[in-house]
Amino acid sequence: MTMKASKLSLKNLSKIKTATEKYRLVNTKEEIVFPQLQEGKQALFGKIDADVIIFGGAAGAGKTRALLTDFVRQEYIDNPDYRAVMFRRTYPEFTQAGGLVDESRKIYYPIKGTFIEKPSLEWRFPSGARVSFRHLQHEKTVHIYQGSQITRIGFDELTHFTQEQFFYLLSRNRSVSGIKPAVRATCNPDADSWVASFISWWINPKDGYAIEERSGIVRYFIRQGDTVYWADNKQELIDKFSLKDKLFEMIPNDIQKKFLLNEEISIKPEDLIKSFTFIPATIFDNRELIKVNPTYLANLYSLHQVERERLLRGNWKIKYEAGTVFDRTWFEILDKVPDDWKLIGKVRFWDLAATAKENAENYHCYTSGTLVYKYQRIKNTLPDLTEIKEFAYVIADNICEQKKVGEVELMLKNTAELDGKTVAVRWEQEGGSSGKFVENTITNVIKENHPNHDVKAIVPQGDKLTRALPVATAASRGQIFILRDGTWNTRFLNACQGFDGSKKTPPTNDIVDSLSGAFYSLENEFQEHERIISTIVTSAPVNRFRSGFRG
Numbered sequence: 001m002t003m004k005a006s007k008l009s010l011k012n013l014s015k016i017k018t019a020t021e022k023y024r025l026v027n028t029k030e031e032i033v034f035p036q037l038q039e040g041k042q043a044l045f046g047k048i049d050a051d052v053i054i055f056g057g058a059a060g061a062g063k064t065r066a067l068l069t070d071f072v073r074q075e076y077i078d079n080p081d082y083r084a085v086m087f088r089r090t091y092p093e094f095t096q097a098g099g100l101v102d103e104s105r106k107i108y109y110p111i112k113g114t115f116i117e118k119p120s121l122e123w124r125f126p127s128g129a130r131v132s133f134r135h136l137q138h139e140k141t142v143h144i145y146q147g148s149q150i151t152r153i154g155f156d157e158l159t160h161f162t163q164e165q166f167f168y169l170l171s172r173n174r175s176v177s178g179i180k181p182a183v184r185a186t187c188n189p190d191a192d193s194w195v196a197s198f199i200s201w202w203i204n205p206k207d208g209y210a211i212e213e214r215s216g217i218v219r220y221f222i223r224q225g226d227t228v229y230w231a232d233n234k235q236e237l238i239d240k241f242s243l244k245d246k247l248f249e250m251i252p253n254d255i256q257k258k259f260l261l262n263e264e265i266s267i268k269p270e271d272l273i274k275s276f277t278f279i280p281a282t283i284f285d286n287r288e289l290i291k292v293n294p295t296y297l298a299n300l301y302s303l304h305q306v307e308r309e310r311l312l313r314g315n316w317k318i319k320y321e322a323g324t325v326f327d328r329t330w331f332e333i334l335d336k337v338p339d340d341w342k343l344i345g346k347v348r349f350w351d352l353a354a355t356a357k358e359n360a361e362n363y364h365c366y367t368s369g370t371l372v373y374k375y376q377r378i379k380n381t382l383p384d385l386t387e388i389k390e391f392a393y394v395i396a397d398n399i400c401e402q403k404k405v406g407e408v409e410l411m412l413k414n415t416a417e418l419d420g421k422t423v424a425v426r427w428e429q430e431g432g433s434s435g436k437f438v439e440n441t442i443t444n445v446i447k448e449n450h451p452n453h454d455v456k457a458i459v460p461q462g463d464k465l466t467r468a469l470p471v472a473t474a475a476s477r478g479q480i481f482i483l484r485d486g487t488w489n490t491r492f493l494n495a496c497q498g499f500d501g502s503k504k505t506p507p508t509n510d511i512v513d514s515l516s517g518a519f520y521s522l523e524n525e526f527q528e529h530e531r532i533i534s535t536i537v538t539s540a541p542v543n544r545f546r547s548g549f550r551g
């Protein structure tokens with residue numbers, strides 16, 4: 001069953017109790033079709049009655065859609081006091097194409113929602129019920145909600161929020177509407193996030209995948225200081241933390257009678273406890289998406305292995321570290337470039353030593369230059385003789401030396417002479433006047449004998465890991481080759497294998513940075529000459545993981 005309509009009809013009018021419902025029916029004179037959750041994980045998400053639920057699978061699992069749908073149940077939006085707020089970390093995440101606003105229009109217009117953009121994004125329903133979209137870009141933004149009563153709180157992409165933001169808002173989750181307050185969140189796996197430890201009971205510590213049998217099992221927690229304590233039932237927590245006594249401590253003596261011993265308005269120890277469950281899902285739980293957009297699956301397959309593990313298989317353990325960014329076995333060693341590969345461009349990219357940049361007189365830092373050739377090759381031929389082409393990159397040389405200022409420029413000049421005029425020279429430009437100075441010096445020194453040599457500095461964007469991911473992804477797809485040479489091959493492969501994106505491991509980072517830069521330059525400046533057919537040809541992964549260097 002998908003999208004099965006739940007319908008209100010005028011025939012049922014006599015059974016309808018609330019004035020708001022009557023208002024809706026009399027005034028709209030049409031049937032309202034409520035959106036439904038898909039069978040399976042989405043339906044489970046809508047069914048479980050826990051204070052907090054995280055729907056935390058993998059990409060395209062239908063998490064955001066489930067959150068939006070769950071927030072507009074009929075009994076909620078017919079209640080004039082219903083106040084729901086859905087958070088994303090930043091405002092543009094709501095308004096970007098395909099974001100929450102677009103997705104909510106599909107669901108909320110048919111149920112008579114009116115969308116207000118100013119003063120802030122909000123859906124209003126005929127009864128007066130509201131679902132607002134708010135960002136929490138800064139840690140402090142959360143305090144705007146002091147004193148608020150939010151019936152239902154949603155976090156889309158919870159791992160983008162801090163633990164403090166989450167728990168602060170949990171305390172704002174109360175209601176005078178008669179609807180039980182609840183918090184619902186979605187997220188994709190992120191091993192470094194606080195969410196990973198929060199949901200650890202639902203995850204297999206060995207492989208990082210969700211334990212399917214625990215999906216949707218409700219457990220209970222209290223937070224004391226910064227620590228969250230868990231139990232399988234409320235009584236366990238009441239006993240272990242003496243929650244009865246705690247209540248007496250929390251409530252002043254003179255009003256204890258009113259709140260702790262009064263049947264009607266009593267506060268109970270279990271009120272200090274929250275119930276929680278985690279529901280994992282993957283794209284395979286979202287038949288609607290696979291039906292309308294089957295290529296989305298191929299997009300996920302083409303990601304870097306760390307992203308693929310997280311976003312396709314829902315792995316909460318894998319992260320970028322030595323051995324996962326690059327694996328030395330991804331690089332095939334070639335004795336010779338095959339004759340039928342068509343050359344597209346050649347670049348030698350330099351990561352200059354800090355000493356060269358700062359004019360220091362010591363030899364501690366490395367200057368690394370990697371020479372990469374870009375080719376187009378036929379990957380395979382289909383039965384109808386269509387040729388599937390892809391790019392192939394051959395690492396032809398790597399230099400990695402500790403040189404002083406002056407020596408560095410000479411090394412660049414000599415290398416440019418040896419590589420020849422057909423090899424473009426690029427390097428990572430530092431900001432400020434020293435970067436400009438180095439740029440002029442290198443340009444002049446290389447162009448001295450060859451004024452037409454293609455020489456240019458490139459400004460890096462993003463951190464070392466971000467810059468390395470496109471080439472690492474291409475390597476994992478078998479698109480990066482190494483020309484056999486005993487003098488540098490092992491050092492180069494060791495650097496790739498040991499690279500974890502952190503700054504602290506010279507010359508590993510210097511070597512990888514020079515590879516990332518060469519790949520970036522070849523990708524952006526040396527485009528293909530003919531249209532490439534293969535779906536796996538693009539050497540860079542999807543846009544958000546692209547590296548950044550600006551020429």
Ligand SMILES: Nc1ncnc2c1ncn2[C@@H]1O[C@H](COP(=O)(O)OP(=O)(O)OP(=O)(O)O)[C@@H](O)[C@H]1O
Pocket residue numbers: 002003036037038042058059060061062063064065066103186188286288289
């Ligand atoms: N019940 C449903 N009926 C129709 N379409 C659905 C349903 N559930 C999900 N979809 C569609 O599937 C697509 C992916 O869903 P959604 O954006 O909710 O996934 P997600 O898990 O939040 O993905 P991401 O990890 O990228 O944020 C959307 O286009 C959405 O409209």
Ligand SMILES: [Mg+2]
Pocket residue numbers: 063064065156186
């Ligand atoms: Mg989503």
